[in-house]
Amino acid sequence: CHPLLLVVSFSQAEDLVCRERGDPENPQLSKDGDVILGGIFSFHSSWKIRQETYMHKPLPLECISLNFREFQFAQAMIFAIEEINNNIDLLPGISLGYKMYASCGSIARSVRVALSLTNGNEVVSAPTEAPCTRPAQVQAIIGGSSSSTSMAIATVIGPIHIPLISHYATCACLSDKTKYPSFLRTIPSDYYQSQALAQLVKHFGWTWVGAIRTNDDYGNNGMATFTETAQQLGICLEYSVAFFRTDSSDKIKNIINIIKASTSKVIVAFLAVTDMNVLLQTLSHHNVTGYQWVGSESWMIDSQTTEKDIHHILDGAIGLSIPKAHVSGMREFILDVKTLNSTSNKMFTEFWETLFNCKFKQSNSSAENQRECTGHEDLTGVKNSYTDMSLMPIFNNVYKAVYAVAHALHGILGCNETCNYNVQLDPLTILQHMRKINFKTKEGDEVYFNENGDPAAKYEIINWQPTENGIVDFVTVGLYDASLPADKQLSLQLESVIWAQNSKQVPVSVCSEKCPPGTRKFLQKGKPVCCYDCVRCAEGEISNITDSITCERCHPESWSNDRRDACVKKEAEFLSYEEIMGVLLTVAALFGTCMTAVVAAIFFTYRITPIVRANNSELSFLLLFSLTLCFLCSLTFIGRPSEWSCMLRHTAFGITFVLCISCVLGKTIVVLMAFRATLPGSNVMKWFWPAQQRLSVVAFTLIQVVICMLWLTISPPFPFKNFTQFKDKIILECALGSAVGFWAVLGYIGLLAKLITISMLIFCAVWITFIPAYVSSPGKFSVAVEIFAILASSFGLLICTFIPKCYIILLKPEKNTKKNMMGKGASKSF
Structure with missing residues (x-):
């Protein structure tokens, strides 16, 4: 007997007995057997509310609203027990009985009937040694049909280890074995x-x-x-x-x-x-x-x-x-309500009257104009929730719960052809065996419990x-x-x-429409994360999935397309031969080369004339050769930059242009020496014969060669991809490597040009304006500016130095005389 509900009292005969305190609870359905299983079902879904005055003992709970579903669950339990009792392979010689109580959907009543199942109602004599203790009345309880009810029952019977197997309690909280150690279920969590x-x-x-x-x-x-x-x-x-x-x-x-x-x-x-x-x-x-x-x-x-x-x-x-299920014979058993025909029982009287919409003569039913119940009514043609078998999966859960207990008992009793009747059953042993069971029902359903007492x-x-x-x-x-x-x-x-x-179309339920590729989510202030605006990705960023949270930046060599949903390779920009600017500059360079060749041909043809001889024909031809190289070296600036072209373009120009200026400087020095040689006692001309002139040109040029070699050795120019100047383009250019080397080359050219009036004028006019234009010009235009400066310098030297002489040779031959050269024209030759 449970000490919470029983008291020890002495009768007049001073006998020690256990009595249950309060009104006894009687089961709504019961059957004797060797082993008794308990059942708790909410045969009614509600109860009458009373205002208690506490002036007298409260009346028992009065249940209302008959619930046919719970009767079906009870019938499923009875069906499983009857099937086991008729099975010679499972628990042979052992009969199962049952006691089923109504909980009315009340948690308090559920706890009360659970304790009744545990204790029993009879008065028991108690031995002096252990008053009010005896084995539990039931070995396991099937039920309840709700999570709250099951939690209350499991809390009460958990400490005494009576297994509670629910068919319909799904709350995940019941998987906590520290709180509900004896709870199991045949329905998923x-x-x-x-x-x-x-x-x-x-x-x-x-x-x-x-x-x-x-x-x-x-x-x-x-x-x-x-x-x-x-x-x-x-x-x-x-x-x-x-x-x-x-x-x-x-x-x-x-x-x-x-x-x-x-x-x-x-x-x-x-x-x-x-x-x-x-x-x-x-x-x-x-x-x-x-x-x-x-x-x-x-x-x-x-x-x-x-x-x-x-x-x-x-x-x-x-x-x-729950997946559909079929248990052969269960439908027919549930619909065979003749086994429930018991008009002496108040609840089943109510059940029968509600099921067949009739009333018995002695019934207290208040309904009027209802036909009289005979007790032999047939369910054929009746349609209500009791005849509906849509909850067969849940009936199957009740069925599996009963069989789980039976298989645990089968193992404990060591049943084979017979069972060991001498084994003392106790709930803890049954609970331990139930946690380990693994069997298949006759329909092939696998039954087992995981560590939390849950099925698959x-x-x-x-x-x-x-x-x-x-x-x-x-x-x-x-x-x-x-x-x-x-x-x-x-x-x-x-x-x-x-x-x-x-509708055949899937409904739409979103706070904000999906953000298409090319946009990202921007959360709306003060709203959940599902509410957002779609913001277009910035330039150079993309999103290629729907509902992107962020935009990804493209690789430096790529750029976002107009839709911002893909990175496309940036266009590589450089001054090429195919574009108009490249063609024009190429034509200008070739024209300058041809023009220089024509001048050289004229000078060669008229090489014995005074004006050619007076202009130092050897240096003139060297100057024309260097100008040809200057025109041609500008072509190295056109085309895709490569390692060799980058090193060649600046150094070739620097050396060839110095060669040009060195030739002009050599001719200038010859003229100056000639004027000084006319002074009395002057003997300078012996120091500047042709051999010395050639040596001076080589010396001046060699200095530039050394500067260029140092530049190429220490930090040479190299091909460079400029990603920063334009967002959507890659500028292919030649990095200077060492800026000092670049400005040393230009500075040396400027230094030599300073010594020659006409060269200095050309250099200042072209190269001083080149520097700001070069620095401010974007991309390939900076290369074009540099080529233009080279061509302008070369054309300037060519035109200023040779065109007047060609004009005299070709158009004014009368002036191409020694007399004229020795006169006033001599001072204007250079």
């Missing part, structure tokens, strides 16, 4: 159901949803797991509200107003079927339609919801259900499809199997799905 619902919502792209839950352990814990998983998957809840079926109409009406004011078109309902029915009535009254409902297994396949004329509100609903989690995806006769058809459109890898757990066949308002 809501932890998996909540994850499955979140994945289902994510699969259809619904990122903006509303949520409604039953305000009890089932709804609150299930919705908490759903919310957590949904957030991880990028789903936002616009609202999350809770209610209980006994709440005031104002509170439920407030929920309706929240739904109407929302912008989300999908509602996730984690509701018990009784709460769903209450909500459905209110939704119909306020004409709330057009929403896509996503449901938990509690109401998705329960025909009680579809019996009402207002179920069209839920047409197109999609959700989870599998769900069917169900779609509510209305038919022409107004009946809802539950169509299986997919499967969720938690034992598979994450990417394969959810499988769907959506071709036959009917959505809300009989």
